[in-house]
Amino acid sequence: MTRMTKYHKSPQRVVVSLRCFFRRLGSFAPFQASMHSTLYLVHQAALIALRSHHLSLTSSIMDFMNIPRWYAVTFGAIVVAFIICPAVRYLSRVSMYYFLRYLYYPRPKFLRDKSDATRFDVVLFILLLVVNIICSAVGVHNLSQAIRRTGLMTVVNILPLAMGGHMNLLVDRCKIGLRNYQQIHRSIGRVAILEGLAHSIIALINEGLNWHSTSSIAAIVVRKLPRPIIGPPLTDSFLVSIGCIGPLCNATYIPCVLYAPLL
Amino acid sequence: MRRFYEVFNKLHLLLVIVLVSASVIHVGLHNPRRDPVLYLLVAVGIWILTRIARLATILFHSLRRRGRATEASVISMPGAFLVCVKLSQPWDFRPGQYAYLSFPGLNMYEVFQSHPFFIAWWHRSKDSTNDGDELGKPGPPDTAVFIIQRNDPTNSSTELTKPGVQLREEPCLCYGSRSSSKTKVLIEGPYGTTLNIGSYGTVVMFATGIGIAAQMPYIKQLLKDQDTVQTRRAALYWEIEAESKRFSVLGGRVSTDEENVRSVDGAWVHRWMNELLKTVKRKKVGRILSPILVVLTWLDAGYSDLCPWRI
Numbered sequence: 123m124t125r126m127t128k129y130h131k132s133p134q135r136v137v138v139s140l141r142c143f144f145r146r147l148g149s150f151a152p153f154q155a156s157m158h159s160t161l162y163l164v165h166q167a168a169l170i171a172l173r174s175h176h177l178s179l180t181s182s183i184m185d186f187m188n189i190p191r192w193y194a195v196t197f198g199a200i201v202v203a204f205i206i207c208p209a210v211r212y213l214s215r216v217s218m219y220y221f222l223r224y225l226y227y228p229r230p231k232f233l234r235d236k237s238d239a240t241r242f243d244v245v246l247f248i249l250l251l252v253v254n255i256i257c258s259a260v261g262v263h264n265l266s267q268a269i270r271r272t273g274l275m276t277v278v279n280i281l282p283l284a285m286g287g288h289m290n291l292l293v294d295r296c297k298i299g300l301r302n303y304q305q306i307h308r309s310i311g312r313v314a315i316l317e318g319l320a321h322s323i324i325a326l327i328n329e330g331l332n333w334h335s336t337s338s339i340a341a342i343v344v345r346k347l348p349r350p351i352i353g354p355p356l357t358d359s360f361l362v363s364i365g366c367i368g369p370l371c372n373a374t375y376i377p378c379v380l381y382a383p384l385l
Numbered sequence: 386m387r388r389f390y391e392v393f394n395k396l397h398l399l400l401v402i403v404l405v406s407a408s409v410i411h412v413g414l415h416n417p418r419r420d421p422v423l424y425l426l427v428a429v430g431i432w433i434l435t436r437i438a439r440l441a442t443i444l445f446h447s448l449r450r451r452g453r454a455t456e457a458s459v460i461s462m463p464g465a466f467l468v469c470v471k472l473s474q475p476w477d478f479r480p481g482q483y484a485y486l487s488f489p490g491l492n493m494y495e496v497f498q499s500h501p502f503f504i505a506w507w508h509r510s511k512d513s514t515n516d517g518d519e520l521g522k523p524g525p526p527d528t529a530v531f532i533i534q535r536n537d538p539t540n541s542s543t544e545l546t547k548p549g550v551q552l553r554e555e556p557c558l559c560y561g562s563r564s565s566s567k568t569k570v571l572i573e574g575p576y577g578t579t580l581n582i583g584s585y586g587t588v589v590m591f592a593t594g595i596g597i598a599a600q601m602p603y604i605k606q607l608l609k610d611q612d613t614v615q616t617r618r619a620a621l622y623w624e625i626e627a628e629s630k631r632f633s634v635l636g637g638r639v640s641t642d643e644e645n646v647r648s649v650d651g652a653w654v655h656r657w658m659n660e661l662l663k664t665v666k667r668k669k670v671g672r673i674l675s676p677i678l679v680v681l682t683w684l685d686a687g688y689s690d691l692c693p694w695r696i
Contacts, residue, residue: 284428
């Protein structure tokens with residue numbers, strides 16, 4: 123308590139202690155959001171370290187062709203910008219009022235009686251979607267590449283989803299609130315669903331109704347499931363749509379109506 | 386609705402397991418260094434680690450310490466349950482904290498349900514004046530109090546207060562000796578970050594009904610540090626959905642009579658409110674208690690001339 127009060131006792135003090143700064147910053151929502159996405163960066167660093175036993179870390183990062191990895195790194199860069207760049211820090215303090223007033227608190231009219239999503243959540247979702255579309259489109263020249271890319275992006279999006287909608291220590295350390303975290307969880311989930319659907323639809327278009335595909339889930343699941351019920355080509359999309367049901371199941375918070383136009 | 390949510394929550398988990406395992410089979414495990422496989426394995430690892438971390442916090446708070454276990458006494462009140470959780474391990478209380486509670490004492494299925502609740506009030510063992518160590522007894526434990534909403538009619542007994550196995554005269558620290566039922570509790574936390582409202586000159590708080598649970602700790606903290614914080618003016622607007630004739634007993638001087646309070650909606654916090662109002666050192670303390678709106682203000686005399694609004 124003394125720590126807190128000592129700082130607030132002297133508003134004249136120009137040099138803000140780092141601790142207080144971080145405390146302020148921690149409650150700043152874009153920072154919270156970007157902190158969440160640093161998780162991407164952490165995973166990515168771990169993966170790079172895992173994969174590049176013969177290469178140095180930097181040369182792996184310089185692998186320009188790996189778009190999904192850049193997707194991850196971009197998110198982390200936001201955080202780095204926040205911490206390193208003083209201009210951003212200053213702007214964040216100045217724009218706090220406008221941010222809270224016009225982005226963080228207002229709830230969009232078209233969602234008002236359907237969910238508790240704020241404008242910020244919608245913007246975050248759209249941003250996530252756009253970035254994901256860019257990442258699954260850049261450098262893709264044919265359909266088989268598109269299949270591979272969308273599949274990979276789906277899996278990348280599953281990483282932060284794996285922490286679940288339940289609050290946990292890591293997210294709490296990042297000073298993300300429960301409501302925000304659940305919104306982010308849903309947003310990423312929706313994006314992952316869309317990408318998974320795109321993946322299976324493109325695969326269906328490209329390969330057609332392949333009744334003898336053995337390398338897909340279809341074969342595995344069909345071996346277990348009775349053949350008359352579900353045909354092999356459908357199982358892939360069937361499984362993805364099962365995955366869609368899951369996030370949709372948080373029905374107490376988000377009515378399915380919200381997703382209907384998205385899906 | 387709540388059961389509906391629970392069912393779908395479990396279904397969600399099940400379907401995710403199906404999805405992930407199907408995806409692992411889909412991409413093929415023969416080359417674990419391929420990107421998708423690696424990502425999936427990392428995802429599974431993250432899931433397992435978060436589960437372990439959550440389990441560890443629950444287990445830590447379930448440990449017995451000095452012969453004391455974590456247990457909850459549940460006081461049935463109109464509109465809500467007051468759950469006093471006596472913690473075996475010390476807890477660093479701060480406003481804005483919340484914890485996940487689940488009650489395994491009720492039935493087995495409850496173990497797998499946990500819901501977040503704000504800590505509405507606390508008793509620190511350090512704060513208590515009667516030092517039990519002189520008498521050879523351990524002092525009172527750290528106690529966190531939660532307010533849990535109930536949607537059933539006031540007098541019906543529910544699972545939490547079923548007169549059964551463990552009904553006992555167990556004094557909860559905040560409400561003296563009242564009959565309360567004791568259950569086992571699994572507590573996971575603390576989570577949540579504290580807003581530093583002591584740095585603002587004017588603080589206005591709004592709450593509706595049970596939402597007061599989130600505001601009480603802030604009021605408590607603010608008044609505890611009222612000599613040092615920057616805050617000069619503070620007001621709490623609390624709207625209560627209550628029948629006016631019932632609440633009128635609270636009008637004017639807040640009643641301390643247990644019997645009156647028992648039948649009043651929104652009475653969960655009135656004792657704490659009284660306790661807090663006694664500690665206000667400012668010159669002006671305003672208190673308006675109307676049937677549906679409770680307004681508490683405390684103003685510094687020096688600032689009240691500048692105050693554009695008065696209550």
